Amino acid sequence: MSEEFPALDAGTRLLTPRDIRALAAYRGITPTKKRGQNFLLDANTVRAIVERAGVGEGDVVLEVGPGLGSLTLGLLEAGAHVGAVELDGALAEILPLTVEAKNLDLACFSLVKGDALALTELPVPEAASHAPTRLVANLPYNVATPILLTILERFDDLTEALVMVQLEVAERLAAKPGSKIYGAPSAKAAWYGSSELAGRISRRVFWPEPNVDSALVRVRRDRVREPGEAPREKVFEVIDQAFLQRRKTLRAALKTWAGGGERAGEILERAGIDPQRRGETLEVVEFIAIANAARDLS
Secondary structure, three states: OOOOOOOOOOOOOOOOOOHHHHHHHHOOOOOOOOOOOOOEOOOOHHHHHHOOOOOOOOEEEEEEOOOOOOHHHHHOOOOEEEEEEEEEEHHHHHHHHHHHHHHHHHHHEEHHHHHHHHEEEEOOOOOOOOOOEEEEOOOOOHHHHHHHHHHHHOOOOOOEEEEEEEHHHHHHHHHOOOOOOOOOOHHHHHHHEEEEEEEEEHHHHEOOOOOOOOEEEEEEEEOOOOOOOOHHHHHHEEEEEEEHOHHHHHHHHHHHHHHHHHHHHHHHHHOOOOOOOOHHHHHHHHHHHHHHHHHHHH
């Protein structure tokens, strides 16, 4: 670990590969697979992500796992206010220094050290007039789906998310019914709204270079909830059971959850769904219909 904060490239507000390695050396940081850390090296990729997120002047953004700050600086450069959550203490310690060293306004940035899965309140920068309304992040690949779904569950103010994850995770989150990769994460993301792939990211723009491809996935909270529909947690129970043994028919898959095969059949009949169908064929509105029927028959 170096004693003095490194001199960063003054010619750009974004991190260069040299900046990143200097910052890592300063705090003795080595990216770890355990935490799914892969740091973005390429400024053009950072700006492309910010552009695809549609982030601009005055937007308030939540970033999870900012790492050394590559994406953080890109968001700030675009005029956004950024509230960040970082689990790694060494990274959390130097990120404000990095923002300051790149001549960006610290009043537009706030940082909470902690686990995103335990977050109960969104960080709000001093200069922001409200809490974050968007999630833009390079998520740790080993916990990307739980983080995304947990954040969407807890914070209704977040109307849109654009996150970088492992390619196969992005494809799964954006998958539609009938696809071989459509599963519980796909249906749960659909409960919140529409989801789509928003571009692939080359593995060569990371340090260290991962052995998997990456992609951006966008989730918009745009599904209109019907009055009186079953709560989210009840719908998710149905989704989980339907995909627990995905090759089973719905009648068989929901047997334990419903309290017996006969009752599962009654619930499905009331929901207007063929008991011989499989969970992988159902739209999210059909999972909601099953949860509604179970409640009405209780």
